[in-house]
Amino acid sequence: MSAAIEVQGLTKRFQGRTVVDHLSLTVPQGRILGFLGPNGSGKTTTIRMLCGLLTPDEGEGRCLGLDIRTQSHAIKRQIGYMTQRFSLYEDLSIRENLDFSARVHGLPERKARVEAAIERLGLTARRHQLAGELSGGWKQRLALAACLLHQPRLLLLDEPTAGVDPKARREFWEQIHAMAAEGLTVLVTTHYMDEAERCHAIAYIAQGKLLATGSVEEVIRGAGLTTFSVAPAHGGAETGLLARRLRGVPGIELVAPFGALLHVGGGDREALLAALEPFRREADFLWREDAPTLEDVFIQWMPAQSPGESRP
Amino acid sequence: MNRALNGQRFSWQRLRAMMFKEFIQMRRDRLTFAMMVGIPMMQLILFGFAINSDPRNLPTAVFDRDHGPFGRALVAHMVASGYFRVVEEIQEDAQIEAGLALGRVQFVVSIPEGFSREVARGRRPELLIEADATDPAATSNALGTVSVLAWHALDRELRGPLAGLRSGPPPFELKMHRRYNQEGITQYNVVPGLMGVVLTMTMVIMTALAVTRERERGTMESLLVTPLRPIEVMLGKIFPYVVVGYIQMTLILVAARVIFGVPVVGNIGVLMVASVVFIMANLAVGFTFSTLARNQLQAMQMGFFYFLPNILLSGFMFPFRGMPEWAQRVGELLPLTHFLRIVRGVMLKGNGPEEILGEVGALGVFMLVVSVVALKRYRQTLD
Structure with a gap:
């Protein structure tokens, strides 16, 4: 089975600033890849290069077996791209929006398809309502329906669930998985950890560079992080104060509060243990080593990079 | 409760904060800033040097x-x-x-x-x-x-x-x-000319806004990723406004006849056919502006910047022959100049296809050149 996305050394610069830096990525058909990374790390730019909206400065690759440089027109016929912003027409009704998408793709049996899509959405009664009047969750559902009308083989979703309530998010993911089971390939960007864990595989990008790829477990294991959960031993102990003391100590790379608990960790196990030694002798806190979460891994990666600056 | 404590009294400090912010935004929008300087300069030159209500030679x-x-x-x-x-x-x-x-x-x-x-x-x-x-x-x-x-x-x-x-x-x-105008009635000259002016204004600004709106609302990106080709987007955007242009023309023609009693000597059909070139030329200009403007305000400003010489140098407001040589040369480049000759020629002089052919040709060349620029500017990719 061929890969739906296969790109090597993809690079894009804007005014001398490298936004995507030699990115290579392979996504097998029928898989859901979670594309993660801080804001401004180059996720959207990568997606735009994949669907032919941007021409890469360097690198090459194929999308659905088609060359992203020379065959973008053919790629566009077979992909569905849901942009970050709601990008249907707010001054068109639900039906009119879907009808426009169907016409643009020259779909046969247009009316029937549009009606079926509206029914699937459960919006039959509201089909003449303007898209601009819909709530965030419904807009997202409508946008997804619009980019699925022409039955794409690859779905590119740029933060599809931003500002959507948990119930709608859950339904969204159920739908995505059902479609992936039928062979649709999905590349989805998100900032939600629970969503990342729903993907078959994840790719983490920072400063335009791909830092890690693989399943969630592989990425966590690959980060080689040692973490401790710290709980207050008595009512007078403040994890907040402890966190302030721990920050900046060499060897400690992760200090993150989780409710009353504190997650502390580092990439170098020996250095971390040595650094924590004096703190663990204090009787105010209970220390327990636990498995790092995906979020621990990401937080440990993040502080080293602030947007617009390159990593030292 | 004390009004001062309530923060209801006029505050110079807050006023300054607001003004300061406005200045920063003004400076950031280069085009708007350029227009604020450019438009008065253009008016100064056109009104000061080009216009002459006592034409000689x-x-x-x-x-x-x-x-x-x-x-x-x-x-x-x-x-x-x-x-x-x-x-x-x-x-x-x-x-x-x-x-x-x-x-x-x-x-x-x-x-x-x-x-x-x-x-x-x-x-x-x-x-x-x-x-x-x-x-x-x-x-x-x-x-x-x-x-x-x-x-x-x-x-x-x-x-x-x-x-x-x-x-x-x-x-x-x-x-x-x-x-052609025995009693020297100004309306006979102005009302047909107005047709050209109205078409220029609406066609250019409408198209410029229509495309810029897509970009501003973020719908452009979705449009670009569909199989639509640039030529399809451009023609699809332009055609509805051709229809609007014809409605406007009809309205003005009826008003010219009924309200102002302007004689219509020539064939209206000839005028309608010739107008399509003029309308398309203006729409292509509007489309080009939309590829340059980053927001609807900028598109409006560009439209205005284009409108000004058109109205002043085309012979609509002031006699074309009254202007100095250089201004006439500039005027010859503007589509409105040629359209005015067509519309006045057909309505007042009874000109037929042979007489207006040269002017229609000039409009055609203008339309082609601008369309090529528009298509080149309209990028299928975002880079």
């Missing part, structure tokens, strides 16, 4: 069937007045019509056969000046000058026994024929 054709001294002397005096410039010597009647209909000349002076002889005999022969009076403003001063000049133009030539003719009425009878 108007192109004149002379049909001299007499070849006598008095006729020649008279023409020389007319030229000396500064209002007339002889550009053509014509030989037959048909050329009179052609020169005026095509707008090649503003006046035709016809000196009848035996003019000098008749003058010498004191028989006061007729001298005919025909003027293209579609724009009364362009001809009234010149014609006024001739009627004054006629009284003494031949004084020097009337010597010896003829000296007696010097006093009294002019030694010939001056007949002035204001063609």
Whole structure:
């Protein structure tokens, strides 16, 4: 089975600033890849290069077996791209929006398809309502329906669930998985950890560079992080104060509060243990080593990079 | 409760914060800033240098069937007045019509056969000046000058026994024929012209906004990722406004006829067909602006920046021939200039397809050039 996305050394610069830096990525058909990374790390730019909206400065690759440089027109016929912003027409009704998408793709049996899509959405009664009047969750559902009308083989979703309530998010993911089971390939960007864990595989990008790829477990294991959960031993102990003391100590790379608990960790196990030694002798806190979460891994990666600056 | 504590009193500090923010935003939007400087500069140059409501050096054709001294002397005096410039010597009647209909000349002076002889005999022969009076403003001063000049133009030539003719009425009878607009009614000129102005304004701004709106609302990206090709987007955006343009034209035509009583001498069908080129040219301009503007405000400003020379240099507001050479050259580049000649030609002069072909051609060239620019600018990719 061929890969739906296969790109090597993809690079894009804007005014001398490298936004995507030699990115290579392979996504097998029928898989859901979670594309993660801080804001401004180059996720959207990568997606735009994949669907032919941007021409890469360097690198090459194929999308659905088609060359992203020379065959973008053919790629566009077979992909569905849901942009970050709601990008249907707010001054068109639900039906009119879907009808426009169907016409643009020259779909046969247009009316029937549009009606079926509206029914699937459960919006039959509201089909003449303007898209601009819909709530965030419904807009997202409508946008997804619009980019699925022409039955794409690859779905590119740029933060599809931003500002959507948990119930709608859950339904969204159920739908995505059902479609992936039928062979649709999905590349989805998100900032939600629970969503990342729903993907078959994840790719983490920072400063335009791909830092890690693989399943969630592989990425966590690959980060080689040692973490401790710290709980207050008595009512007078403040994890907040402890966190302030721990920050900046060499060897400690992760200090993150989780409710009353504190997650502390580092990439170098020996250095971390040595650094924590004096703190663990204090009787105010209970220390327990636990498995790092995906979020621990990401937080440990993040502080080293602030947007617009390159990593030292 | 104390108003000061409540923060309800006018605060200079808050006012300054607000003003400071406005200045930063003003400076950030380079185009708006450039327009704020550019538009007054353009107005200054156009109003200050280009516009002249007393046009001189108007192109004149002379049909001299007499070849006598008095006729020649008279023409020389007319030229000396500064209002007339002889550009053509014509030989037959048909050329009179052609020169005026095509707008090649503003006046035709016809000196009848035996003019000098008749003058010498004191028989006061007729001298005919025909003027293209579609724009009364362009001809009234010149014609006024001739009627004054006629009284003494031949004084020097009337010597010896003829000296007696010097006093009294002019030694010939001056007949002035204001063609196309006999009563010199300004509306006859302005109302057809308005059709061009309205079309320019709506077509350019509407298209510019329509495309910029897609970009501003973020729908452009989705559009770009569909199989739609640039030419399809462009034509699809433009065509609905062609229909709007025709509705506007019809409205103005009906109003011209019913409310202003403007005569429609020519064939409306010819005008409608020729207009499509003009409408398309303007839409292509609007589309080009939309590819340059980052937001709807900028698109509006560009539209205005384009509109200004069109209205001032095309001959709509001020006689085209009154402008200096350079301004006329600029005017020739603007589609409205050519459209005004078409619409006035068809409605007032009764011009047919052959007479307007040159102007339609000029519009066609303009439309093609701008369309190519528009298509090149409209990028299928975002980079």
